[in-house]
Amino acid sequence: MAKDGEQIRVGVDIGGTFTDVAMEVGGALHSVKVLTDYSFPENAIVKAIREVADVAGVNLAAIDTIIHGTTLATNALIERRGAKTAFITTKGFRDVIEMRTESRFEQYDLDIVLPAPLVARNERFVLDERVGADGSVLRALDIAEADALCDSIIADGYESVAIGFIHSYLNGNHEKIVRERLLARKPDISVSISSEVSPQMREFQRFNTVCANAFVKPLMASYLNRLVGRLRQEGTRCPVFMIHSGGGIISIESAIEFPVRLLESGPAGGAIFAAHIASRYGLDKVLSYDMGGTTAKICLIENKTPRTSKTFEVARTYRFKKGSGMPISIPVIEMVEIGAGGGSIATVDSMRQIRVGPHSAGSEPGPACYGRGGASPTVTDADLVLGRLDAGEFAGGTMRLDRSASDRALHNDVADRLGTDVAAAAYGLSEVVDENMSNAARMHAVENGKELSEFTMIAFGGAAPIHAARLCEKLGISQLLIPPGAGVGSAIGFLRAPFGFESVRSAYSRLSRFEAEAINATITDLIAEATSFVRAGVPDADPDLECTAYMRYVGQGWEVPVAISVRDYADADGVLFRKLFDERYESFFGRLIDGLDVEIVGWSLRATSRTVPPQKIGRTEKAADATVRGTRAIFDVQQGSFQTAAIISRHDMKPGDWAAGPAVITERETSTIIAASREVIMQADGCLLVRLKQDA
Missing domain, CATH: 3.30.420.40 (ATPase, nucleotide binding domain)
Known part of the structure; x- marks a missing residue:
């Protein structure tokens, strides 16, 4: 109350x-x-x-x-289930979203198939207008031509329209005029313009982003x-x-x-949740691990802050390979997401190997053990057979799981095909999904130049506490934290998030002819845009501001983010920008390149409302044995057999209570599996610290 x-x-x-x-x-x-x-x-x-x-x-x-x-x-x-969408672009650029960047995401596949564009060619239209790379109008918009196209689009019954003209990130007037002409004819038509959705260079990514916005806008509205x-x-x-x-x-x-x-709002909440726990414990190197019913998300959190990016991909079509999906140019918390969740379906391929995901049974029909019509074996079914779940206490006892249905599904689709028993099939399924997740974590760490053995894992989501200890064994991570409310971690993360918005913009300049006036104008515009979104939620907010310049050597194809102070700059500050770039570039690549000028190609500014930082707490060590409610057999991978595990209610544990693995810590939304190689200690704030067994 x-x-x-x-x-x-x-x-x-x-x-x-x-x-x-x-x-x-x-x-x-x-x-x-x-x-x-x-x-x-x-x-x-x-x-x-x-x-x-x-x-x-x-x-x-x-x-x-x-x-x-x-x-x-x-x-x-992913399902291509959106509005009937038209795309209007500059004459000569109709096929940009189909040609993509003309790079091959699988170099040696002679039968490579590029993902179909979100908007088909017969639904893409052009206008004979042109804005130059400096933002000047090279060919004015013909109003009569624009009006005729607007009439045609409305007559054809389109629900939503995406507008993306060349270089409109520098001058979006033509896009705004066409939007006005459309809305004047049909006020309820949905219109998205790239100069507002994603005002950044690189036309394929920008066009694809505005098409994606238009495609889902009526549905989400x-x-x-x-x-x-x-x-x-x-x-x-x-x-x-x-x-x-x-x-x-x-x-x-x-x-x-x-x-x-x-697009990534749910996973973002999980990363915020993990960052909040990291701040409470003073942890500078954290691997956030979120496993739900459909996917697993892995994020690196350093200095209590999740890594961020200004682009990401959705709906990868070729073995989750980078470049095979739809690029979206918006600010996002950077993470790797794979189809590995409690509902992920297992199959046996032509080489008699177990494959898990990316398809999921979801909630309809759900895993076989849910008794809702599902007949395919899933990760949840394997966890039930391996003793990691209690059939009578799932979801706090609100759902009773059907063990016999899991046995049938695993026998029919896995064990029978491999000539083994159900327990071995469940073990194989579980090991495959755990290896998939650990490989994803390793790859994410390697891409960012990190060594995961130095990190602490924070695990949450309905399925993560069940699999986290095994992932730690695979990744060489010695410490794991399971926060209170881990089963609904992302939802709790939403409650920890500030009101915030990150504005992005492409604005080109070279450091050799540093133009402070233009840079100051760009930063001022970004501040106005970002703070307006924050004040829509907190009218009197005085938000914190973080600014990033995206810089590179002239001639390079990609840029590095460089944090800068939010203030007015003078022409002499070009030296400061060069110094900041050199430090950042050297930290990424180990050396500088002599004799090359540096250019700024884009900016981002993040405005966030101020929040109360979490109270720091110290580590609690062993004090008393945890109360054991009973035992059951669970399969321990390191031991290679079923082991008798203590059953402990998380609700009964007090700070300092501890237990050695194998053990199961039960709670309403999930269970935490303590492997035989680990021990668990209840912390003062209700977190479970799971670590390698210690003699003392």
Whole structure:
């Protein structure tokens, strides 16, 4: 029950299998998981909020804030399930989104097939206009031609229109004029322009991003408006905000206008959650590991801050290989995401090897053991057979798992084909998915020049605590933290996120002819744009500002991010920019290149509302044996056999309580498996510290 003056905040995360809700009432946290409703996702949200409000003893009208993250926009792109979309571009550039960058993501595949463009060729249209690389108008827009095209598009019944002209990131007037002509004819048509969605150079990435925004905009607008309406019907009166892919909070109105910003919103919440735990423990090197029902997400967090990027790919079509998906040019928390979740389906290929994912059983029909019609073996089925899950206590006892259904699925699709028993099939399935995740983590670390043995893992999501100890064994990581509420970690992360927005823009200049006036104007424009989004949620906010210049040697194809102070610069500051670039470049590549000029090609500015930093805590060591409720046999990979494991309720553990593996720590949303090589100690804040066994 909330006391007077206490804020009641709710975080909602829609995943491929479960919808997670976390409610914070004062300092107390309550959470629930319900199966995701694919047809009407808002139904699962309303159901979960009702349940968590009952648990907390809260009236829905008393909720102060709801913060929501979702993968619906991502799923719509992957499944090509969006609006009927037209694309308008400059004459001569109609096929840019089909030609891509003309690079081959698989160099030696003679039968390589490039992903189909989001908008088919017969739905792409051109206007004879041209803006130059300096932003000047080389060929003016013909209004009569634009009007005729607008009439044709409306007559053909398009729901949404994407507009992307060459060099419009420098001068977007032509895009704005065409948008005005369309809206004058049909005010309810959805229009996205690249100079607002992604004002950055590189036309393929920019065009693809504005097409993606237009493609999902009507779908997301319909869903978000339905959600707000349903919540109002249930009695809530609070504002609803969205978490975006960069890890900040924006208004519903901003999310509806720029839904492409929501593509990685759920995973971003998880990274924020892990960063919050890292700050509490003073950890500078953290590997965030989030495994849900459909995917696993891995993110590097250094100095309590997740790594970020200004581009990423969705819907990779060729073995998750970089370059085979749709590039999206928006700020995003950088992570690797693979199709490895509790619902990931296992098959046996022609070489008699077990393959797991990327296809998932999701919540409809779900794993075989859910008893909802699923017949394919999944990771959850394997975990049940290996003793890692309790059939009668899954999801706090609200769902009873069917062990016999798991046995049948594993026997029919894996064991029978390999000539082995069900337990061996489950072990093989589990090892394959764990190896897939550890390989992804290794690759992510290598690409960033990091050694994972120096990192602490923070694991959350419904399935991560089950698999985290095994991943630590594979990666050579000695310490693992399982935070309280780990099963709904992303939803809790939403409650820790600041109101924030990152504005990006391409603006070219060379350091040899440093133009302070133009640079100051760019920074001023970025500040105005980013702070306007923040103040839409916090009207009186005085946000913190972080600015990054993207710089490279003249002639290079890509750039490095260089942090700069937010202030007015003078022409003499070109020397300072060169010094900052040299330091950054050398930290990346180990040496500088003599005799080359340096150029700035882009900028980003992040504005975030100020939040209260978490209170730091010290490490708690062993004090007393944890209370054991019983035992059951679980399979331990290092031992190669089933071992008798202690069953311990997380709710019963007090700071300093500890147990040696093998053990299972149970809670409502998940279970934590303590391998035979590890021990677990309850920390003062409720985190479980899982580490290598120590003699002392």
